[in-house]
Amino acid sequence: MTKFEMELIDLLREDCRLPLEKLAVMLGSTTEVVAETIDRLEEERVILHYAPTINWDKTDRERVEAMIQVNVTPQRDKGFDEVAGRIYRFEEVKSVYLMSGGYDLLVLVEGRNLKELALFVSSKLSALEQVTGTQTCFVLKRYKEDGIVFEGEKTDNRLVIVP
């Protein structure tokens, strides 16, 4: 990864809606080079996705999230990868991580209500033969996600004009 690519990624992470021309100016490059680099980073799957961070509490959508700690039996030759794949294919599942520590996989799930997630755990997740135990922790409040703080407005405490 070149310094240019890293700087471009940093800028996109800050705001992926910045126009190509502005990105080019800020990076001291040209629109063409920036466009090509972004295309390539997408092609190489360095950049996977652009999505907004939503404060769901301010929407009408009902939504419940949980983090499920899952213990599994690893499989010969395949380790944890196969069972992780069996889990992440469920559309309720937002993220899956292999963890060190007291359990094997951390599974982030999202549903409309508690009942829906409970059903997912009992009938889908626990039903997998490699899954030996689960512990479901519901999210009560989101404070900060991907570096963005949810509540409290960003304030600028500076005076309007400073010499």
Added chain:
Amino acid sequence: MYDKFINPSVAAVPPSGIRRFFDIAATMKDAISLGVGEPDFVTPYHIRNAAINSIIDGETQYTGNRGLPQLLEEIAYYMERRFDVKYNPKKEILVTVGASEAIDIALRAMVGPGDEVLVPEPSYVSYSPSVVFAGGTPVGIETKAEDEFRLTPEALRKAITPRTKCLILPYPNNPTGGIMEKEDLEAIAEVVREKQIMVLNDEIYAELTYGGRQHVSFASLPGMWDYTITLNGFSKAFAMTGWRVGFACGPEAIISVMLKIHQYGIMCASRMSQVAALEALQNGRLNDYEDVRKMRESYDRRRRLMVEGFRAMGLDCFEPRGAFYVFPSIKSTGLTSEEFCNRLLMEHKIACVPGTAFGASGEGHIRCSYATGIDKLNIALERMEAFVKGLK
């Protein structure tokens, strides 16, 4: 009735030229300000946390007049590592209440009635008043856009008289963003060597230079250590403006006089702030001053955005290579700096500072700080473009 009680030499100094702007801009709720001469970053959390911990631990007393010994040592290390200048922390460094205090007491330590102090202009608003308060006479040296606002040895030589005591060297420069590179400084050093004057080197923006040009500290040039008082602080590089911590480094003979003034006038810089500054430097030693690097890179991107923005609207804009200001020329609009800024504020709700606030030679320019979010800078550029196009 109070006139007779006011010191006439203080009364003669006009109030800061940007005060009036401030009063108008402060009442406009949705105005975007490019007038802010301080970082838009909040002090890094680990630094804030160190100060909180020290308060909880009861570190609430005075420190020694010179400053916390560990902080003095860290400053010595920092100055050597970053700028290749050696100072003895026990004798040649003094922690002050911001670089502002350092400017004030350095001048008071050296300057007396009849002494002249050379001040390149445009430059920071407080140099000349501080010279006057010290009892001296400020002598402006005009710097020009075509020289990228550098101080030239010719201009310096011309301004020196038998009364000249010292030169203020304010680079990287507020408001122009101009810098002095090694060759430029060497030319100045030659004059200093010949004329034997002191140099007050205000390096508060030293960490903020762009385009691979690292700041060269004047005292690092051969023979110049003896003639230089170096001033710096934590405000700009570490986003620590409100903490008010700065420092002065130089020959013991002068630092000890500054210490005397500081001792009687101030006692010591705030202990909590010194602890915070210590954390900034100790942490920086471990990770090669990463806080500063990240902020510098962010400023650099915004700097390019602004320069390009001004050029796109047809204004002459010299490329600033330091600090966080652009200083475009607005001469082509036919307006004075003051008129331009007034109308921009009233008609388009963008606050900039007229170049004249930084000396008469700032006429025809405006100072725009880019220490503001990219989204706001983009809106500001759009509104200014509309304003400038509307004038033509």
